[in-house]
Structures are given as structure tokens and as C-alpha cells.
Amino acid sequence: MTVSPLIWGITILVILGLLAFDYFFHIRKAHIPTLKEAAVWSAIYVGLAVVFGIVLLVFGDPVMGKEYFAGYVTEKALSVDNLFVFLVIMASFKVPREDQQKVLLFGIVFALIARTGFIFAGAALINAWSWMFYIFGIILLITAGNLLKSEDSGGDDADNFIIKLAKRFFNTSEHYDGDKLVTKIDGKKVLTPMLLVMVAIGGTDLLFALDSIPAIFGLTQNVYIVFTATAFSLMGLRQLYFLLDGLLDRLIYLSYGLATILAFIGVKLVLHALHENNLPFINGGEHVPVFEISTELSLTVIIGVLVVTVVASLVSKSGKAQTVFNNARRHATSYLELEYTADAAERERVYNLLMDEEKAIKIMETKYRNKHPESEEILEQIAETHRQHAGHLPG
Template structure:
């Protein structure tokens, strides 16, 4: 574990945070200065950029600190990346239910994910501190992940309606708002009153959903490592690539019908691994292999199901008497 002590040096923390700020500034200030519909080709390019940067960073961790931290980052990134796909299902529902134009969806996701970076950092440091002080919490986290995985499996076909939840009802009662869009603005003045636009309401739901998903994903990566730098960087790389992945997969999420089964299996596995950490030691490489296999199998099964699905048969033309 000696290498892990060097991973979180102040220089590395400062360099990584500066990198994140620079990439966010480049994203919003250069490539998305003007609101536009993000097309598939653009989303594919940005997805490739974020994944490449994450893997390059992973190679740097592997080279500087050794195989174990490198494997932990890769496993954590894979867990966070796969669980973030579940966010996409919810984001699609939010934007559809609130009729957010495709032109402004990137802006909502950008600010939602920016706040998510701060919230994740707070939750990660709080989680590490709690686990260091109260070791028994690791069993609680493990049990929570197992229950969450089982619940996700049982409710895999249930439709989400976040726009009808208690948060939105409370917000509509307490925050003066309008149903009228005012371009890309979150607030606008109507009749001398400042009102929240539908974009702000959608932003609230995006942020709330990310907090809920963080309750699953952060304990999940604690089953891999408790090093705050590895946990934080793998989380952040997964979140930074979430927007481009949304525009890449938003129109195809329904095709991955078995993905939630794979995600539920991953949560149960990492929960069991966490709960049994003092009794059973699972090598990082084996954990990575199991998680990749579970996710890969669910994706392949989904694709096979779609390929084998027969198109609805067209009705035969009516016979006419001669």
C-alpha cells in the first residue's frame, strides 16, 4: 500500500483539478459557446475524447504507482461509467416529460454535471472519513448496495416519472416559475417578476437524480479502493463523459433491455465484495474481469434480443372477388 500513499499528493490534486477546470472552460467557452443541437457525430467524437483521456490518465497512474492502483482506477472507472448509463435513462425521461428542446439540453446537463462534481467531491471525502473512523460502516454500505441491486432488478421495467415526484411538487409551490421558455436562460423576468424557466426546473431534477445515483456509485467504488484520489478521479472522468454519452445513447437506451439486469448484478457483486472484505480477498484483476463480464453479457444479450426480434407482420391485402 506504500504506493497508494503517494497517489494523493497535493501536486497531483492541484494538477487534476486544474485539468478539469480547463476542460470545462474549453467545452463551454469554445465548443459550446452557442446553443446548438448536439448531433451523433459530435457526441461520438467527444465520447472518444473523454474515454481516451481517462485511459491515458489510467496509463499514467499504472506507470507511476504500479499495477494495483492502475487496476483499481480502471475498475472504478468501469463501475462509474456503467452506473452512469442509468442516469441517461432518467435524463431522457426528464427532458421528454418537461419538453426541453434538444437545443438547450447540453446547457442543462453542463451545469447539472458541474454541480455534480462538487457534490461528488464532498460525498467522497465524507465517505472516506466515515469509513476510516467507523469501519463497521463498510458492512452497511455493502448491504445497501446488495439491496439496491436487487431493487433495481425487480423494478427494471418500471417507468420513471421524476417530473411528478415530491421534489418537483415542492419546487413548484415554493419557487415562482413559468412554463414559457426564454431561450437558454434559467431565469427570466415576466411582468416585473423574476421567474424560474422550465430549464431551471429540469436542472433541479438532473441534480437531484445525480445525488441519488451517487448514493449507489460512490459506495460501489469503495469496494475497490478507499484511496480518495483514485475514487475522485475515476468518478470525475465518468461524469465528464456523461453528457456526450447522453447524446450518443439517448435515442438507443430502450434497445439495451438487459442493461439494468447487468447493472443490478454489478451492484450485488460489489456489495457482497464490500460486505465480505474482512473475510474474502478478491484480487483487483478478478474484480475487473467479473464486472466487465457482467456488463458485457447484458449488452450482448440486449443486442441479440434486438436482432432476433421479428418485425411486426404486415396485414395481408384483402381479397377481392372477381
Template sequence: MIIPAWAWAAVIVGLLLVLAFDLWIVDRGEPREFSMRQASFWVGFYVTLAVVFGIVLWATAGPTSAGEFFAGYITEYSLSVDNLFVFYIIMTRFAVPRMYQHKVLLVGILMALVMRGIFIAVGAAALANFSWLFYVFGLFLIYTAVQLVRQHGQEDDVPENAVLRWARRALPHTDDYVGSKVTVKINGKRFVTPMLIVMIAIGTTDLLFALDSIPAIFGLTTDPFIVFTANAFALMGLRQLYFLLGGLLQRLVYLSYGLAFILGFIGVKLILEALHSSHVSWAPEIPIAVSLSVIGVTMVITTVLSLVKSRRDTRKGNEITTSAEAKQG
């Protein structure tokens, strides 16, 4: 699909304007906690925006492009939910006051959006010139799927990346937060606050997540415009989703398994389609409708089974507590 430069510019400017309006609405006045009502509204708004964009894409570019966008968007959004576990751990580790968490998430996500844009451009150019990279991406996704299964239950272990370690070592910083400021002058010397450090942590961590999500969406489409927009729409509503899900994150116990299956499926799809392009007769080409169905059904089953298990565990825990209290009584 050939996208004119003005369309790229219109989409990027439009997304930035929406984000700027979002930031202005939330940050006007005194800092305050992000309410469930606000989170619900903005999550619904961004999801609706993505659906409208997909419909426009359907009308202007056809059902195949729209299907690729929706498959990519659902995949990126699903992977983003898993990322929220790590964001929650980072917020807790840095003891970020709740009233400032939405600002940290927005700035971190903006950083990730810029870096992902660069990553997508490089990836698209590389795939266009080196077709063998499809095999590399496919094997990498299968490897990532296996790692997700093996690391299930170890989400609390989030190592610091090199950029974050450098920032904490090289930048003079205060021990405590100074409101929502990222820098402050003390005795004529400029210091950064923990607010900037945690923003770097969120942004760079999300870039590491892109090592999984970018190859995954390239397994669904090689169109840079669809890859970028699917990533952008998934990232835009991420901070509101963080507050909306809240404690629900801890109840999605099988999410890693569902994502592992999706990544493994896309990895196999990439390899099969690369073989098909190389005229290997037994290698089928998987239609985007099949991919979209597999991704959607997997996430629904994963969510339902997670909530059922969480409810069962809660009931069992309550029964144990009641029994223990009865014995003590």
C-alpha cells in the same frame, strides 16, 4: 496512496479547464442540436482521457492503483448509462428543446460533480474512522441490486425529489422556456425559467444516484483520489454519451440485471473484505484484477444479450405487422 495537494489541485483544475473548453466549443454561436459526429468525438475524447490518466497512474503509483481506477471508472460509467434512462425521462417530462439539452446536462453534471466531491470526502473520513460502515455499505449495495431487479421495466416512474418539489413551489417561474436563459425579468420582477428547474432536477437526481455509485466504488478502493477521479471521468463524458446512444438506450433491456449483478458482487466483496480485515479465516480477499474482470465481462454479456433480444423483438414485431397487413389485403 498519498497524493500531495498540488496533484489534487492540478487534476481538479485540469478537469474544469477541459469542461470549460467543451462548453465554449459547443455553446459558441447560435444554439443548435448536438450532432452525432460531435457526440462521437467527445465521448472518444473523454474515454481516451480516462485511459491516459489510468496509464499515468500505473506509471506513477503502480498497477494496483491503476487497476482500482479502471475498475471504478468502468463501474461508474456503467451506472451512468443506467442514469441516462432517467435523464431522458426528465428531459421529456420538462419538454426541453433538443438544442438546449446539452447545456442542461452540463450544468446538472457540474452540480453533481461538486456534490459528489463533498460526498466522497465525508464517506472517506467516515470509513477511516468507522470500519463497521463497510458492512453497512455492503448490505446496502446488495439491497440496491435486489431493488434493481424488482423494478426492472418500471424506469418510466421517476418521482420528484424534495429539492425539486421545493424549487417548483418556492421559486416564481415562467411557464415557457425563454431561449437558454435560466432567469428572466418580467414587469420588473425576476422569474426563473423551466431551464433552471430541469437543471435542478438533473443535478439532484444524479446526487441520488450517488447513493448507489459511491458505496460501489468504495467497495473497489478506499483511496479518495481514485474514487473522485473515477467519478469525475465517468461524469464528464455523460452528456455526450446521452446523445450518442440516443435510441440505443431503449434497446439495453438487460442493463438493470447486469448492474444488479455488479452491485451485488461488490456488496459481497465489501462484506468479505471487512471480515478478512477482522481476521476471519474463511473470508477471502478478492483481488482487484478479479473485480475488474467480473465488471467488464458482465457489461459485455449484458450489452450483447440486450441487443440480441432487441433485434429479435423488432424482427418479431415486423413479422406480426406484415402478417396483419397481408390479412387486411
């Protein structure tokens, strides 16, 4: 099914309208979203994505509808993985809670622009050289392997090469000035850490695009479906961040699930490349008669893997213990950072969450408690938080 320029235009206007609505009605005034606000708007954006897919199924081409849902689910799962990195970056830069929404919206807009560029570039490459499916497949298989490797603890440092260059060649302040990108110190204009955070988020988005775009091209080569599935998966990511904050660490097997999905799509791409083969050194340049994975099978495998991954993560006792310790560390660190927030209610909220986590640690089985490599350090942070909180109490 060919998509007319009119449909393309309407789709782009709708997406731009949603981004504008997000900025003017949610981001312009810095605030900390409530759990209810995050849940409602996350549901609305997911609902819009589902309605769009149903419209494709009913009024468009059923094949496009199936491809859209397979692409959307895959991209949404990959965007949840993005949230882990965003969480690390904002914790590293100590972004005030009330200003995190602006950073996230920038990340979403930059990701949409970057991925749109990659989408059209990828489509052009595939149209010109069908052997690009081999390349995309290999990229996904390598990415899947990297996801299975143990992560380096040094990865929590957002002070990467680009940031170091920015600090070296530009005047940067050590303190935030609300959500401003530039501020004045002693009459001189300087960059705030907010701009550096956005640079770090933007660089991360580019790296994620290199993985996510080959993944969705493995499910469909329809540029309109690739674009809409990618765009709708990014919509609502800001709200999802605040909804899942504190629960992200619970998904301890997510990397294994994503690795399985990417490896599966990588194999599908290689099989498709063999089916369309025209490289002279493979089967004499002739097509290779291999089994091709259908969209229905792809959708079933993707959803099945995600369900198993999430359920296994949620029921794992080791995962629950790790989540408690990781959340306790994050909340203790946030509380102890005096610049974390100027909002007294937010400080109290974080402290109360930390107290709940401390109770969970106390009743935790010893084998799970001792399993966390930083348990003693985290308990010391909790004790220091108690001391500082006592100093904030009235009287």
C-alpha cells in the same frame, strides 16, 4: 502510494479546465450536436480516461492503475444508467433539443461536486469505523435488489416533491426562454422550466451518488483513485447522451447487469468487513478468515458482466422490438410538442427517424408487435404526426 498535494492540484485543475472548455466551446452557444460531433468528443474523453489509467500503471503504482480501471468501468456503467433518468426528466419537461446540453453540463458539474463531498465523507467514515464496510455492502445489495424490481410506469413523471414546492412558492412560467433560468412576463421576473429541470437533475444526482460512491469504495479505498475514476466517468457524459440517444432503450438487460455488478461489489465489501472485523458481536471482535476478492478478479467480473449484458441486449429480438416502439413513442411525442424545437431541420430529423421506426414496426413479427403494452397508442401518435407534418409541408 501516497499522492502529493501537487498531483492533487494538477488533477483538479485539469478537470476544471475540461469543464470550462466544455462550457465555453460547446455549451455557450445553444445548438444540437451532430452524431459525428458527439462520437468524436465521446472518444476523446474516453481516450483521456484510458491515458490517465495507463500513466498510473506505468509511472505510478500498478495496483492503483488496476483499481482505477475497475472503478472507472463501474462508474461509467452506472453513469449510462443515469442517462436513462436524464432522458426521462428532459422528456417530461419538454426541454428543447438545442438547450439540453446546458442541462446536462449542469448535471455533470453538480454530480461531481456532490460525489466529491460523498467521497471525502465516505473516506472519513471508513478511517474512523471500519465496520462502515458492512453498511456500504448492505446498501449495494439493497440497490441491486431494487434494480431487479419492475419499474413503476409512474416513474416517468419528473414533477416530484421538490418541483411541486418550487412551483408553489415561486413564480414559474410555462414556457422556455432559450436557455435562460429567469425571464420576465408582464414586467415581473419569473423562473423558467429550465431552472426546474436543473433542480430535478440535481436531486437525481444526489440519489445516484448514494449508490455509486459505496460501489467504488468496494473496489478501492484510495481517495485519489475514487475521485479520479468518478470524475473521468462523468467527463464526456454530455456527449455520450447525444451519441446513445435512441439506443439507450436497446440495452434492455442493463439493469440486470448493473444489479449483478453492485451485488458482487456488495459481497466483496462484506467479505472485506469480515476480514477487518472488530465488532464484538461477530466472532468475538476478531478478524474472520474469509476469502477476499482481488482487484484483478473484480475487473474481470465487471467487464465480463457488461459484455454479456450488452451483447444479450443487442441480439434480443424482444429488445429490438421494444427499442423500436419506445423510440417511436419518444420521437412522435417530441414532434407533436410544438415547443420541442424551433429548428426546422431538427423537426425534419425527428420525423425521418420516426418514419424509419414506422417501417420497422410494419415488418415486425406479430408476437413482438403485440407484446408492447402501448403499441396501439403509439401507432395513433404516429398517425397524428403524419397529419401535423403534412401541415408543415410547403405549398
